[in-house]
Amino acid sequence: MPATRLMPTEEGQDLIDLTREICTKELLPRVAEAERRAATAPELPVDAFRVLGRAGLLSLPYAEERGGGGQPYEVYLQVVEEIASVWMSVAVGVSVHALTCYPLAQFGTDEQRERLLPGMLSGDQLGAYCLSERSAGSDVGSMTTRATPDDPASPSAYRLKGTKAWISHAGHADFYTTFARTSDDGGRGLSCLVVPGDADGLSFGTPEKKMGLHCDPVSEVHFDGVEVAADRLVGEPGQGMAIALSALDSGRLGIAAAATGLAQAALDHAVAYAKEREQFGHPIGDFQGLAFLLADMEAAVTSARAAYLHAARLRDAGRAFSKEAAVAKLVATDNAMRVTTDAVQVLGGAGYTQDFPLERYMREAKVTQIFEGTNQIQRLVISRQLLQNTSKRG
Template identity: 85%
Template sequence: MPATRLMPTEEGQDLIDLTREICLKELLPQASEAERRAATTPELPRDAFRVLGQAGLLSLPYPEEFGGGGQPYEVYLQVVEEIASAWMSVAVGVSVHSLTCYPVAQFGTRAQQEALLPAMLSGEQLGAYCLSERGSGSDVASMSTRATADDDTDPTAYTLKGTKAWISHAGHADFYTSFVRTSDDGGRGLSCIVVPGDAPGLAFGAPEKKMGLHCDTVSEVHFEGVEVSADRLVGERGQGMAIALSALDSGRLGIAAAATGLAQAALDHAVAYSKEREQFGRPIGDNQGLAFLLADMEAAVTSSRAAYLHAARLHDAGRSFTKEAAVAKLVCTDNAMRVTTDAVQVLGGAGYTQDFPLERFMREAKVTQIFEGTNQIQRLVISRQLLKSTTSSSKRG
């Protein structure tokens, strides 16, 4: 696992240490077997989330007055990294849950925050983030799931119809932070509504059969005439696109941190194997070709951690971090794919078997380059931010 790193506060370091202890005692011993079982019989490790919730680790970046941990994002993300180094599916779930709470915490009214956040941040609940659809992944503005108001002038309720796809925790979540169409005005016609998990009319598809992250249960969410009180509309009608994009900036950092933890775990296994495995009368790590490969893996993990921490510090300072979040997501997930692949190579034939977790790490790394915005979309975000800032600088000059 990652070495101890300097933290902004002693409390922050204590949280990292607590997380590491929980990971070693509670998560790591069951991760491989749980993932193996879930490959054939999907299951969400709710007990693992309950353990983290009871330790206060599911609400770290949110205000204490609503039951959160009141911690900087820098601390929260390092907690996610620690969890990912033990069990990637659970780390992704923690990141997803944090993402689902963000709209209410940042865009909700005071009344909504007081009514909804204490339960969301209690450690007992899990949320689902309903944005993607089969026909609208990267193209968010093309979504078709619709919410119809009972009175356009002064609505008291909305009725939701449509289907969301690739939703983590579907069928298990206690609430669904959902983005829906409330008008036909393109991207300006989207809104955000928090749907209770027990709302009549909610239905779910069969779990997707995925390459990896088997304990991150993913399926479709069907809104079959789901009626939701108007007081669960977050922000203004038509503000949904802005809310979703803002949330994704923070969510991408969660995935970046998780990918870094996964890469760290792969590196740790590769280093340990290189010290123990002997060929030609000496440990294989003594061979320069393999030693240099390990050095490159370490450089990749270290640079990944620096990338997400830089973005987190901008976030904590209240500065714009859209570009830096996209950079971190791109760098960390590409590096995770590379490091896990190289770790399999270090172990040779053993790395290709299920006797070691490296083949699982390699499969899990792949999806990090896809969800929370593909890495091609990250390049689009980065380039647009660069050109936008260059244009602004030119005008100032």
């Protein structure tokens, strides 16, 4: 059954209704076959993003005057959750695209926003977020991709050299929000540039063979002397680490919302099956052991939703939300893993087959505990903030 929602505005509810209609008519009929096909030949369902883009659903949390939807983050995230309840790969792609736009929207100059954001938010473009490297995942400050200025005193362009790994939309994106080293000063030596998707010297690796999210292909992005105009540098040189971490606070909420939608879908399938499947002359949902399992699944989904909405409302109010974003990402993704696993258990042997989508949901849930910062990193973020705040009070 659809999630019970209390939207902040009538427009927000209209967007949820629109999203559900698009998901039911445009996405649901094709998701199973598309994911099966992409398991052997990874592909990005570009037309699905075009449908969402034409409906204005790819730019909801950004300012209307720049081409966005002007919606609170709590509305945008619930739209992401609705998409994830039907097609997780696409929901992750929507979250990634929003993440790619954040640095420019938040840290760019007025001239950059006016020049670049309308295209990025038009619904016709898709972005990629180039942060991770093979040896620089959680340890962002150890990245080696380098952006060298043509004139250190007054650069007109930077030349990028290096490789990024695990990049969604690689080879399909219209722009690449890229973090690279501009000095050797550790984490203080990183900068952010928006690289055009058709830049010379940009190439891509073979898509990774993943256990799930097959319609969210990821691969390496190679920068072989890619020249990027200096007017595409976002923020100041050396500000890249702060920009990246700020963006990830918001990005983690996108993953939390997507994980919640995935868990909701698993719960819905499990409940429907428990009502129909009979053993010993009764629907299996009549047996307390299974009924209580379903109740725990519902509690997990509901608490995940509450966690990400709390963080989103803090963000919308202009208040600090980094710790709450980490809590939401941790709770929602751990719960998604548990709920999808329990849903397979409810269906028994049937849940282990591809006749039902539960085995796919379980495979898709696993990576949510890993990307946008592993859940071990989330615990580090949360504990550090708790102890820092405690020491300040002392």
